Amino acid sequence: MYTQGLDGQIGPVREAETAEEKAREAAFQAKIDAEIRIEPSDWMPEGYRRTLIRQISQHAHSEIVGMLPEGNWVTRAPTLRRKAILLAKIQDEAGHGLYLYSACETLGPTRAELVEQLLAGRAKYSSIFNYPTLTWADIGAIGWLVDGAAIMNQVPLQRCSYGPYARAMVRICKEESFHQRQGYEIMMALANGTAEQRRMAQDALDRWWWPALMMFGPPDKDSVHSAQSMKWKIKRVSNDELRQRFVDVTVPQAERLGLTIPDPHLRWNSERGHYDFGEIDWEEFHRVIAGNGPCNRERLEQRRRAHAEGAWVREAAAAYAEKRARRRAA
Numbered sequence: 001m002y003t004q005g006l007d008g009q010i011g012p013v014r015e016a017e018t019a020e021e022k023a024r025e026a027a028f029q030a031k032i033d034a035e036i037r038i039e040p041s042d043w044m045p046e047g048y049r050r051t052l053i054r055q056i057s058q059h060a061h062s063e064i065v066g067m068l069p070e071g072n073w074v075t076r077a078p079t080l081r082r083k084a085i086l087l088a089k090i091q092d093e094a095g096h097g098l099y100l101y102s103a104c105e106t107l108g109p110t111r112a113e114l115v116e117q118l119l120a121g122r123a124k125y126s127s128i129f130n131y132p133t134l135t136w137a138d139i140g141a142i143g144w145l146v147d148g149a150a151i152m153n154q155v156p157l158q159r160c161s162y163g164p165y166a167r168a169m170v171r172i173c174k175e176e177s178f179h180q181r182q183g184y185e186i187m188m189a190l191a192n193g194t195a196e197q198r199r200m201a202q203d204a205l206d207r208w209w210w211p212a213l214m215m216f217g218p219p220d221k222d223s224v225h226s227a228q229s230m231k232w233k234i235k236r237v238s239n240d241e242l243r244q245r246f247v248d249v250t251v252p253q254a255e256r257l258g259l260t261i262p263d264p265h266l267r268w269n270s271e272r273g274h275y276d277f278g279e280i281d282w283e284e285f286h287r288v289i290a291g292n293g294p295c296n297r298e299r300l301e302q303r304r305r306a307h308a309e310g311a312w313v314r315e316a317a318a319a320y321a322e323k324r325a326r327r328r329a330a
């Protein structure tokens with residue numbers, strides 16, 4: 001029941017039938033092909049709108065749920081400096097969630113509706129946030145690998161055909177790159193530390209490596225949305241290609257740390273000019289996105305509790321806005 005698609009919104013999309021409708025769709029595709037951005041007030045096919053609502057809302061939910069595994073370490077960060085950095089990073093994720101909910105609202109749904117879909121367990125968010133953060137090294141591994149994977153995926157989204165999403169991604173990518181560096185810096189400190197710290201760093205890499213590769217989504221041959229999303233230039237680079245790019249940049253970083261990537265099949269392929277890597281456990285991926293990962297239930301419980309505890313803030317803000325509007329009208 002947890003984290004399934006947006007059932008509420010997904011009914012069949014009516015195909016263009018009349019000559020007029022077909023001409024309108026062709027003109028829309030011609031705009032996309034000419035790299036002209038689509039803006040909220042422009043006409044767009046219903047399928048394009050729904051695809052964007054699906055992807056942007058899942059992305060927004062991921063940012064918000066993504067705060068939870070890290071929040072687990074705010075009170076236990078090893079130094080005041082680490083605590084301040086971690087707090088700033090988590091606040092950035094909240095900001096990303098808000099820009100993305102706003103971008104999504106330009107397509108029709110309200111933020112309250114989107115949040116309700118998440119809390120009801122009807123919306124997906126990234127599989128990665130259903131894994132636990134067991135040690136401080138996990139905060140390093142998340143910054144290094146999870147934010148590293150997120151940047152790899154998000155940089156091409158800055159060129160997404162939908163203006164509000166593309167523009168939101170520009171700032172998000174800048175902040176994500178700071179996040180990636182703070183994670184790598186934690187890993188460097190641990191890798192250069194005591195034997196026990198090195199063990200912690202290796203253990204975190206062992207647990208986060210494969211889930212990080214799953215973040216890019218199913219293999220291209222099984223990716224149901226890719227072909228259409230690439231045609232509409234919502235997605236610019238395929239799931240497998242982004243995953244390969246991530247492996248190629250991350251392996252030398254692991255070597256630099258003196259850590260071992262937990263994949264016996266990983267080796268440089270000079271013919272391809274890329275690293276070959278082992279088979280991903282797609283059964284695990286499907287289990288996690290179907291709601292049965294290690295922390296799915298806990299994450300949604302935490303979000304529901306936070307939402308309920310924040311009700312008074314929303315009420316107070318609404319009452320204040322109403323009072324100001326009344327004064328302005330008077």
Ligand code: BYC
Nearest residue numbers: 005059062063066125126127150214215217223224225226
């Ligand atoms: N987890 O046809 P496909 C971050 C779903 S980073 C869960 O390839 P698409 C952060 C997919 O939704 C993470 N579900 O789909 C970092 C679809 O299901 P529905 C967030 C996944 O959309 C650090 C089905 O599988 N980033 O926020 O063409 C700290 C078939 O897949 C996953 C984004 O959201 C997954 N990993 O491609 C804090 C980036 N992968 O909807 C926060 C924007 C696939 O039919 N999103 N599915 O029920 C995208 O780029 C694309 O949506 C994806 C998937 C590449 C993820």
